[in-house]
Amino acid sequence: MSKKISGAEYxxxxxxxxxxxxxxxxxxxxxxxxVDQASELxxxxxxxxxxxxxxxxxxxxxxxxxxxxxPHAEVIDGxxxxxxxxxxxxxxxxxxxxxxxxxxxxxxxxxxxEIEKLAPRPRLxxxxxxxxxxxxxxQALQLDRLLSYDAAQLENESQRNIQSNARxxxxxxxxxxxxxENFIKEFASFLVLRCYLVVVSTPSQQSxxxxxxxxxxxxxxLLPTDIIKSxxxxxxxxxxxxxxxxxxxxxxxxxxxxxxxxxxxxxxMIYAKSKAKxxxxxxxxxxxxxAVTSPEDLVSKVIEPYAEAYLVAKNxxxxxxxxxxxxxxxLKWLNRIDNSDWLPPAILFLAQKKNEPEYVFWFFKKLERxxxxxxxCGKNVNERIERYAIVVEALQxxxxxxxxxxxxxxxxxxxxxxxxxxxxxxxxxSARRRNYIILRLDxxxxxxxxxxxxxxxTIEHVLPQTVDVNSEWAxxxxxxxxxxxWVHRIANLVPLTQKRNSQAQNFDFGKKKSAYFGxxxxxxxxxxxxxxxxxxxxxxxxxxxxxxxxLGVLADKWSL
Numbered sequence: 001m002s003k004k005i006s007g008a009e010y011x012x013x014x015x016x017x018x019x020x021x022x023x024x025x026x027x028x029x030x031x032x033x034x035v036d037q038a039s040e041l042x043x044x045x046x047x048x049x050x051x052x053x054x055x056x057x058x059x060x061x062x063x064x065x066x067x068x069x070x071p072h073a074e075v076i077d078g079x080x081x082x083x084x085x086x087x088x089x090x091x092x093x094x095x096x097x098x099x100x101x102x103x104x105x106x107x108x109x110x111x112x113x114e115i116e117k118l119a120p121r122p123r124l125x126x127x128x129x130x131x132x133x134x135x136x137x138x139q140a141l142q143l144d145r146l147l148s149y150d151a152a153q154l155e156n157e158s159q160r161n162i163q164s165n166a167r168x169x170x171x172x173x174x175x176x177x178x179x180x181e182n183f184i185k186e187f188a189s190f191l192v193l194r195c196y197l198v199v200v201s202t203p204s205q206q207s208x209x210x211x212x213x214x215x216x217x218x219x220x221x222l223l224p225t226d227i228i229k230s231x232x233x234x235x236x237x238x239x240x241x242x243x244x245x246x247x248x249x250x251x252x253x254x255x256x257x258x259x260x261x262x263x264x265x266x267x268x269m270i271y272a273k274s275k276a277k278x279x280x281x282x283x284x285x286x287x288x289x290x291a292v293t294s295p296e297d298l299v300s301k302v303i304e305p306y307a308e309a310y311l312v313a314k315n316x317x318x319x320x321x322x323x324x325x326x327x328x329x330x331l332k333w334l335n336r337i338d339n340s341d342w343l344p345p346a347i348l349f350l351a352q353k354k355n356e357p358e359y360v361f362w363f364f365k366k367l368e369r370x371x372x373x374x375x376x377c378g379k380n381v382n383e384r385i386e387r388y389a390i391v392v393e394a395l396q397x398x399x400x401x402x403x404x405x406x407x408x409x410x411x412x413x414x415x416x417x418x419x420x421x422x423x424x425x426x427x428x429x430s431a432r433r434r435n436y437i438i439l440r441l442d443x444x445x446x447x448x449x450x451x452x453x454x455x456x457x458t459i460e461h462v463l464p465q466t467v468d469v470n471s472e473w474a475x476x477x478x479x480x481x482x483x484x485x486w487v488h489r490i491a492n493l494v495p496l497t498q499k500r501n502s503q504a505q506n507f508d509f510g511k512k513k514s515a516y517f518g519x520x521x522x523x524x525x526x527x528x529x530x531x532x533x534x535x536x537x538x539x540x541x542x543x544x545x546x547x548x549x550x551l552g553v554l555a556d557k558w559s560l
Contacts, residue, residue: 016107030158061198091169273389309350359401427488472508491547
């Protein structure tokens with residue numbers, strides 16, 4: 001057996017052809033992309049489709065275990081992209097006129113050819129547990145049937161992700177088609193002819209995993225900052241090069257090598273005010289180096305103050321005689337959010353106004369609210385960056401505590417959307433979003449005095465998800481429709497440590513409080529849970545009242 005590693009760039013027309021027969025091995029994790037990643041993929045593709053008429057779009061790389069000249073390919077890296085692209089093509093096929101439907105379907109299912117001895121089969125086979133579900137709904141173009149299911153009744157999170165991403169793709173396609181009646185045909189052609197993946201393949205499993213490790217390495221490979229350093233320092237007068245080299249390297253030590261590279265990405269955002277479309281090296285040269293008058297100014301007036309601000313924001317280490325504790329508390333909450341897109345406006349503001357603690361407190365209170373609202377509402381990276389770009393642009397104009405940046409304020413529409421999500425079945429949000437809401441609410445109830453360890457947090461239902469017909473719950477909550485309407489909302493959810501929650505059962509209210517919610521001393525570390533412990537009964541009236549009280553706290557603290 002040859003152990004040759006090969007790599008080549010192919011358009012999707014080739015990726016989804018009889019040359020490849022993809023199988024997701026059982027040891028791989030389930031399909032995990034949510035609407036966040038799927039919407040980012042579609043929006044990036046759609047934006048490129050609208051703006052670029054000839055260029056090709058690079059979708060990244062996949063790693064396969066594959067014998068040369070044999071179609072069977074075991075996917076080591078690339079499952080999420082291949083699956084999501086299949087969902088996108090299926091959504092196009094589902095909504096396409098009959099004339100294009102079969103043409104699109106051939107990219108997700110091998111139609112078969114007796115002369116070439118090709119049997120009909122899906123081009124991508126998911127893990128065994130989800131294989132039939134994916135084939136019966138996505139690859140059979142039965143997306144309308146898929147969307148008719150109650151998400152809560154689907155077997156697992158992978159299937160719920162497949163359903164939600166199919167719904168997203170269909171919605172995006174419908175919206176785009178309103179402005180272009182030929183959208184499906186034109187976009188499909190763009191997708192299969194001008195979108196490329198690099199395929200790295202080897203027949204050896206050991207070799208494939210080694211390739212995967214190298215591609216995902218976090219070692220001391222050459223970073224864009226190293227190349228930028230060479231360019232910048234090389235343009236400084238030779239007598240000053242040692243001084244600036246030492247300053248540059250000290251900043252890199254303070255931030256850490258990867259942190260320094262992250263900082264340069266945020267600096268690029270501050271200058272470009274848009275999502276990166278090309279490599280950091282190219283965009284940093286275009287947007288930053290071209291805007292700064294001299295290499296000395298780049299180091300002293302840009303990188304140095306921004307690095308200081310970056311460290312303050314990332315480490316929650318604002319120092320001042322006033323408001324420092326409150327500001328650092330807000331920074332800690334910002335760092336709990338599952339993205340760092342808020343950092344460019346934070347860095348820029350701190351670099352400008354760090355010596356005005358009253359204004360710094362005002363700004364970060366507003367920034368945490370903005371970041372939290374986008375996190376809670378599930379805004380994708382394109383939506384987040386577009387919103388933060390507005391703030392960055394406003395910060396680059398004159399502003400002060402007496403005339404603060406208005407762009408950081410939530411609009412009426414943003415407030416309404418946030419209130420609607422908070423009043424919805426928040427248990428079905430992603431764990432990061434759901435946990436942020438619960439812990440932030442609990443912190444508001446303690447006036448910010450409590451500290452939390454999210455690694456041992458789970459969310460427990462007071463009214464259980466499953467009610468035994470012979471239980472006390474069935475008497476207190478006899479209407480299944482009402483139970484369904486309230487069981488997953490914020491009033492019925494309490495935070496617990498992981499250890500206690502692992503034992504939780506569907507006990508009646510009194511036993512559940514004493515057995516699981518209270519601990520040995522009959523109290524909880526969380527105010528939300530302690531409130532439930534002090535509630536004698538759990539009825540619809542109590543839950544409705546609690547819902548309004550908790551939403552009132554959030555609306556007050558976040559000024560919604």
